[in-house]
Amino acid sequence: MINKSQVLTFVPTNNQQPPLKSNQKHGFHVKNLDVTPSPSSDSSSILMYKTRHNTPYTRYSLSLLLFFRLLKPHHKTQQKKNISVNVKEEFFFNTESLDMKKAEFTLDSVRDSLIRQEDTIVFCLIERAKYPLNSPAYNQSYVSIPGFSGSSLVEYIVKQTETLQATAGRYENPEEHAFFPDNLPRSLVPSYNYSQVLHTAANSININKMIWDMYCNQLLPLFVAEGNDGNYASTASSDLDCLQALSRRIHYGKFVAEVKFRDAPRDYEPAIRAKDRDALMKLLTFEKVEETVRRRVEKKAMVFGQEVNLDNDNSKGKYKVDPSVVSRLYVEWVMPLTKLVQVEYLLRRLD
Numbered sequence: 001m002i003n004k005s006q007v008l009t010f011v012p013t014n015n016q017q018p019p020l021k022s023n024q025k026h027g028f029h030v031k032n033l034d035v036t037p038s039p040s041s042d043s044s045s046i047l048m049y050k051t052r053h054n055t056p057y058t059r060y061s062l063s064l065l066l067f068f069r070l071l072k073p074h075h076k077t078q079q080k081k082n083i084s085v086n087v088k089e090e091f092f093f094n095t096e097s098l099d100m101k102k103a104e105f106t107l108d109s110v111r112d113s114l115i116r117q118e119d120t121i122v123f124c125l126i127e128r129a130k131y132p133l134n135s136p137a138y139n140q141s142y143v144s145i146p147g148f149s150g151s152s153l154v155e156y157i158v159k160q161t162e163t164l165q166a167t168a169g170r171y172e173n174p175e176e177h178a179f180f181p182d183n184l185p186r187s188l189v190p191s192y193n194y195s196q197v198l199h200t201a202a203n204s205i206n207i208n209k210m211i212w213d214m215y216c217n218q219l220l221p222l223f224v225a226e227g228n229d230g231n232y233a234s235t236a237s238s239d240l241d242c243l244q245a246l247s248r249r250i251h252y253g254k255f256v257a258e259v260k261f262r263d264a265p266r267d268y269e270p271a272i273r274a275k276d277r278d279a280l281m282k283l284l285t286f287e288k289v290e291e292t293v294r295r296r297v298e299k300k301a302m303v304f305g306q307e308v309n310l311d312n313d314n315s316k317g318k319y320k321v322d323p324s325v326v327s328r329l330y331v332e333w334v335m336p337l338t339k340l341v342q343v344e345y346l347l348r349r350l351d
């Protein structure tokens, strides 16, 4: 009989795996499955399984057969008894978080993360664009919630979510920054050993007030329809997703600056000592990269935001979020604010 402590280990079946790309990682996660065991299954059942695209199908099918045999009750009258089995499954993924890349902190790996974050930002904007502006959600006199006087519904939802997420450890991660950081509760979860690549002065940099102002007062009216459909809570929740994605991207400038400084400390040190913001801005700016980013996010807005249907494609040119607005968002706000974070970080780098 299988007992609770048994683990079905899915292991690679050969060594001829294609090399991982630089932004891919390889690992295992453990899934907990409820199965009804067969008494004939012996305790040494180990299934061979391979998740990569070069899976040998014969081995794969055999594995599945074995697996389903384990799931099959052996006798009709047998009382169904669910047993928890841990399945360790090999997986591959593109890492978005820098922490998954502990071993390779390079300008390329940091830029890979920024590229992946573009997807998140574009999808968040698409989700927000489902709703019209819904201006009451931003109006501080529309709601009067005990303990939150003077807060709009969006502020209320952001504050409450941040409070909850702080207890779950969100702000222990150096990549995360709260919009209302004062008086947040302590994390209640075991601490994770995040890689400490940043200078401690990084903790003093939080430009979320500027991001909030840019998002609510300048960006929103550019990509949502005017009007009001009453979905204020969902709207506020979508806003929170957008704000968090933008904040994470922009504050990622700290990591970009750190890696640039490490690559060329002698170039940066004189400008840092002279507190010369303009010189720092010049040193850290790569116009060609910015142009590539601008074109790529515009294209992502076209690809992710197009209507998909199976008939003749008559939806060309219709996008859920105007691609030129996404390009403008990056050129006017996201990239300049990311560079501002870089300058602020570098100015403190030798403290």
Ligand SMILES: C=C(O[C@@H]1C=C(C(=O)O)C=C[C@H]1O)C(=O)O
Binding pocket: 111, 114, 256, 284, 285, 286, 287, 289, 290, 293, 334, 335, 336, 338, 339
């Ligand atoms: C982030 C970087 O620094 C600057 C800011 C960029 C951005 O925000 O996308 C792009 C290029 C640089 O001018 C970088 O060099 O990758």
